[in-house]
Amino acid sequence: MISIRTNRGYDLNPDGKPDHLLSVLDKPTYMAVVPERLRFVKPRLAISVGDAVRIGSVLFVDKRYPEIKFLSPAGGRVTAVNYGRRRVIKSIVVARDRVESFETFDALDPAGLAAVTRGRLTAMLLAGGLWPLLRQLPFRDMAHPGEIPPAVIVTMGSREPFFPRASVYLAGNERLFAFGVQVLQKLTDGRVMVTADAAERDTLSDISETITHAYRGAYPAHDPGVVCYQTKTRPEENRAWYIDAQDVLLIAQLLKTGTYPTERVVVVAGSGVATRRHYRTRMGAPLSHLLDASPPADGCRLVVGGLLTGTRCDPDGFLSLYDTSLVVVPEGNTREFMALANPGYRKNSFSRAFLSIFNNAPLVMNCNTHGDLRACIGCNHCSRVCPVDMLPQLTYKALLAGEVEEALVHGLLDCVECGLCTYVCPAKIELTTALVAAKAAYYKEQTSE
Amino acid sequence: MNPVQRFFDAQRRHFEENGRFHALYPFFESMETVFYAPDRVTITGPQVRDCLDVKRYMALVIVSLLALLFFGIYNTGYQSLSHAGLPVSLVAVIVNGAAIVLPLVAVSYGVGFFWEIVFAVKRNHGISEGLFVTAMLFPLTLPPTTPLWQAALGISFGIVIGKEVFGGTGRNFLNPALTGRAFLFFSYPVSMSGDAVWTAAPVLGGAGVDMISGATPLALSAGTQAPADVAAVLADSGYTFSTLFWGRYPGSIGATSALLCLVGALFLVVIGIASYRIIAGGIIGVLVTGFLLNLLATGSSAPYLSLNPFYHLVMGGAAFGMVFMATDPVSGPDMNSAKWCYGMAIGALTVVIRVYNPAFPEGVMLAILFMNLFAPLFDYIAITVRLKKRMPNV
Numbered sequence: 001m002i003s004i005r006t007n008r009g010y011d012l013n014p015d016g017k018p019d020h021l022l023s024v025l026d027k028p029t030y031m032a033v034v035p036e037r038l039r040f041v042k043p044r045l046a047i048s049v050g051d052a053v054r055i056g057s058v059l060f061v062d063k064r065y066p067e068i069k070f071l072s073p074a075g076g077r078v079t080a081v082n083y084g085r086r087r088v089i090k091s092i093v094v095a096r097d098r099v100e101s102f103e104t105f106d107a108l109d110p111a112g113l114a115a116v117t118r119g120r121l122t123a124m125l126l127a128g129g130l131w132p133l134l135r136q137l138p139f140r141d142m143a144h145p146g147e148i149p150p151a152v153i154v155t156m157g158s159r160e161p162f163f164p165r166a167s168v169y170l171a172g173n174e175r176l177f178a179f180g181v182q183v184l185q186k187l188t189d190g191r192v193m194v195t196a197d198a199a200e201r202d203t204l205s206d207i208s209e210t211i212t213h214a215y216r217g218a219y220p221a222h223d224p225g226v227v228c229y230q231t232k233t234r235p236e237e238n239r240a241w242y243i244d245a246q247d248v249l250l251i252a253q254l255l256k257t258g259t260y261p262t263e264r265v266v267v268v269a270g271s272g273v274a275t276r277r278h279y280r281t282r283m284g285a286p287l288s289h290l291l292d293a294s295p296p297a298d299g300c301r302l303v304v305g306g307l308l309t310g311t312r313c314d315p316d317g318f319l320s321l322y323d324t325s326l327v328v329v330p331e332g333n334t335r336e337f338m339a340l341a342n343p344g345y346r347k348n349s350f351s352r353a354f355l356s357i358f359n360n361a362p363l364v365m366n367c368n369t370h371g372d373l374r375a376c377i378g379c380n381h382c383s384r385v386c387p388v389d390m391l392p393q394l395t396y397k398a399l400l401a402g403e404v405e406e407a408l409v410h411g412l413l414d415c416v417e418c419g420l421c422t423y424v425c426p427a428k429i430e431l432t433t434a435l436v437a438a439k440a441a442y443y444k445e446q447t448s449e
Numbered sequence: 450m451n452p453v454q455r456f457f458d459a460q461r462r463h464f465e466e467n468g469r470f471h472a473l474y475p476f477f478e479s480m481e482t483v484f485y486a487p488d489r490v491t492i493t494g495p496q497v498r499d500c501l502d503v504k505r506y507m508a509l510v511i512v513s514l515l516a517l518l519f520f521g522i523y524n525t526g527y528q529s530l531s532h533a534g535l536p537v538s539l540v541a542v543i544v545n546g547a548a549i550v551l552p553l554v555a556v557s558y559g560v561g562f563f564w565e566i567v568f569a570v571k572r573n574h575g576i577s578e579g580l581f582v583t584a585m586l587f588p589l590t591l592p593p594t595t596p597l598w599q600a601a602l603g604i605s606f607g608i609v610i611g612k613e614v615f616g617g618t619g620r621n622f623l624n625p626a627l628t629g630r631a632f633l634f635f636s637y638p639v640s641m642s643g644d645a646v647w648t649a650a651p652v653l654g655g656a657g658v659d660m661i662s663g664a665t666p667l668a669l670s671a672g673t674q675a676p677a678d679v680a681a682v683l684a685d686s687g688y689t690f691s692t693l694f695w696g697r698y699p700g701s702i703g704a705t706s707a708l709l710c711l712v713g714a715l716f717l718v719v720i721g722i723a724s725y726r727i728i729a730g731g732i733i734g735v736l737v738t739g740f741l742l743n744l745l746a747t748g749s750s751a752p753y754l755s756l757n758p759f760y761h762l763v764m765g766g767a768a769f770g771m772v773f774m775a776t777d778p779v780s781g782p783d784m785n786s787a788k789w790c791y792g793m794a795i796g797a798l799t800v801v802i803r804v805y806n807p808a809f810p811e812g813v814m815l816a817i818l819f820m821n822l823f824a825p826l827f828d829y830i831a832i833t834v835r836l837k838k839r840m841p842n843v
Contacts, residue, residue, distance in 0.1 A: 014497070235842065238840075307497055309495070310496065312496060329496065337484065337485055338484060338485075339486035340486075347500035348499065349501045350499050351499070351501045351721050352720045352721040353720050353722065367490045367491045367498075368486070368488065368489065368491075368498070369498050370498050370500045372487055372489065373575075374502075374618070375616070377503060377579070377619050378778040378779055379506070389839075391835075393783070394832065408843050411836075411842060419494055420495075422495050422498070423495045423497065426502050427503055428502065433494045
């Protein structure tokens with residue numbers, strides 16, 4: 001096992017971390033896919049409202065690569081296609097039949113896996129609708145089916161406090177996971193890097209033979225971009241693919257059973273809910289279904305996809321293809337009296353400017369910005385936390401000046417979009433948003449040629 | 450309801466869209482946010498944010514300066530009364546000191562705020578907190594004899610030319626407080642040059658007593674002729690090392706006490722606001738250059754060359770400049786290695802200017818301003834070296 005050490009980064013200590021219990025939820029009555037949250041995908045609908053669909057029926061394809069399909073997580077009837085601003089497809093809602101029917105796909109046993117070709121395997125994953133789970137660095141778009149990746153990184157999101165614990169969703173699925181890793185090995189000529197937190201090795205002893213890399217360090221040491229940055233030996237590895245460990249299970253399940261997998265383990269946690277737990281639920285479940293099990297307090301915000309990396313979501317929203325985390329945090333839209341004079345024993349901060357440096361207890365964090373936008377004062381906090389040794393403030397200034405080339409030299413594409421630079425910024429500059437937007441613009445420019 | 454909130458809620462309408470003082474909204478907003486943190490919530494990006502903001506960042510610098518301000522008031526009053534031959538009871542000292550110092554501070558804040566509001570309204574941005582620090586630093590560097598109109602001119606130049614014309618706090622490349630101080634230094638050399646001692650006449654109960662002039666420690670050091678020894682000359686005039694360290698001697702209002710500068714430095718470094726690299730680099734720069742000059746000293750050279758280098762740290766404004774002026778993150782460099790170089794260059798230049806340039810008894814102000822100009826170059830070199838180590842990703 002290879003050790004990876006990340007020196008920078010920063011561990012937040014938010015209140016409301018989930019316990020390690022797993023509850024199984026009832027089936028929701030309706031489910032949805034959420035094209036809006038697939039960043040680069042241009043959806044082309046394959047159904048219309050009122051159509052009957054089965055589990056695994058094609059709902060839409062990506063216009064850019066029509067072979068990449070997105071399948072229905074439920075069997076029943078399409079009840080709504082919700083559009084947002086500028087005709088963005090927000091969600092495609094499917095009402096579940098009492099007895100769901102499902103599409104069948106080709107299956108593979110371990111012997112068949114040894115014999116299958118790379119092209120055939122790719123076709124099976126494309127047809128089975130799980131290809132989008134494979135994503136590619138550095139732009140984090142879906143992997144391109146025609147390419148052979150230099151490496152595949154399997155990540156367990158353990159340094160993010162609100163991602164499901166690998167020990168919870170892997171329990172009982174160790175052999176399935178090993179099968180999934182073998183599948184990934186077929187896709188690459190390079191190595192499959194199964195990464196786990198060195199601190200959690202004892203809870204993952206059942207799969208210790210599958211783990212190839214153990215990382216140490218603060219958030220976001222688990223991120224595939226950080227793993228790639230720390231391990232790469234040649235520039236081609238910047239184009240590595242990555243996949244979440246839980247998604248490896250889904251792929252293994254698809255190939256073993258020949259049916260589209262529908263269940264996932266998600267975390268509902270945060271200081272805004274009293275019951276903070278892992279739930280086994282259906283993919284595309286409505287958030288309200290999860291919140292029935294963990295009722296939120298008043299005046300809270302729903303965040304899907306992690307505290308620092310997630311997006312806010314309405315209570316009538318759904319879990320998207322990649323979502324495994326629903327965090328409920330207080331909105332914090334109040335004006336605090338004499339905040340300046342508060343020594344801040346309970347105030348979360350990377351700096352040493354609050355008494356909370358003596359407080360090891362988890363802190364309630366809200367969505368207040370805790371200050372107004374100012375010009376960069378050069379405090380260097382962002383470059384002290386950046387896990388890939390960028391100088392975010394200077395990259396940002398290069399982008400402000402329109403110097404994309406200079407930003408690239410500064411390592412713009414190494415950015416793992418972890419959100420730490422924006423979090424620590426005392427001038428409240430949206431560094432991550434600017435860097436992510438610049439990466440996306442560069443990617444679109446590259447792919448449009 | 451909280452009376453403060455009631456007050457602000459009652460006044461808000463005057464500053465809103467159709468109010469009489471709508472133009473002054475930035476002022477209202479800045480005053481309100483001193484008492485009430487804004488209720489702005491995150492829209493994009495990470496949903497939670499660090500509690501530290503620029504306001505607290507700058508407020509902590511002001512906290513670190515308060516001890517210097519209080520000591521400045523005490524020392525100014527004490528020097529003024531004792532030189533006038535009046536009794537130095539604590540109350541009289543403080544009343545006199547406050548009567549001399551506080552008007553300077555008030556003028557500095559008042560005029561500084563005026564310019565900041567003018568630019569905030571014109572440019573449509575908030576009032577930046579850098580002003581609070583600049584307007585506190587500036588009077589502390591002034592001699593207590595400074596006329597108020599000069600203080601007003603100096604802070605105006607510092608804020609407008611040193612900062613606002615470049616876009617305000619965060620975009621200035623010179624330290625605004627020092628820029629204002631340098632403006633006065635070159636415009637009014639008779640009262641500002643630093644070779645005559647600055648003891649203000651007592652304001653209260655000292656009728657008929659004029660300003661007293663003598664020589665500052667720096668001027669004494671520079672003027673010492675061989676074969677006299679600088680330390681002995683200083684001690685003869687009452688400037689022993691411990692006096693210089695404790696700071697109870699005539700000088701700039703807030704810059705005389707090396708001890709309190711050291712305390713302020715520790716505070717700022719511990720809470721992570723000031724860079725210890727710049728301060729330590731500055732101290733190393735002073736000491737190393739001082740020792741090198743000691744080595745160069747011969748029997749025929751100026752006795753200043755053989756002065757114990759620690760004297761350079763406690764005389765004049767070196768400690769104050771290196772702790773509070775050089776560590777300004779905006780006008781200083783960003784990279785850690787660049788910060789060491791920047792600090793050392795400031796320390797070295799300070800000593801070189803003091804010893805070799807008879808026109809400028811005090812070197813730290815010019816050294817910092819000069820190195821402000823070099824900070825981007827230090828950064829450029831440090832960044833180029835650092836980026837060479839990166840594996841390209843394009």
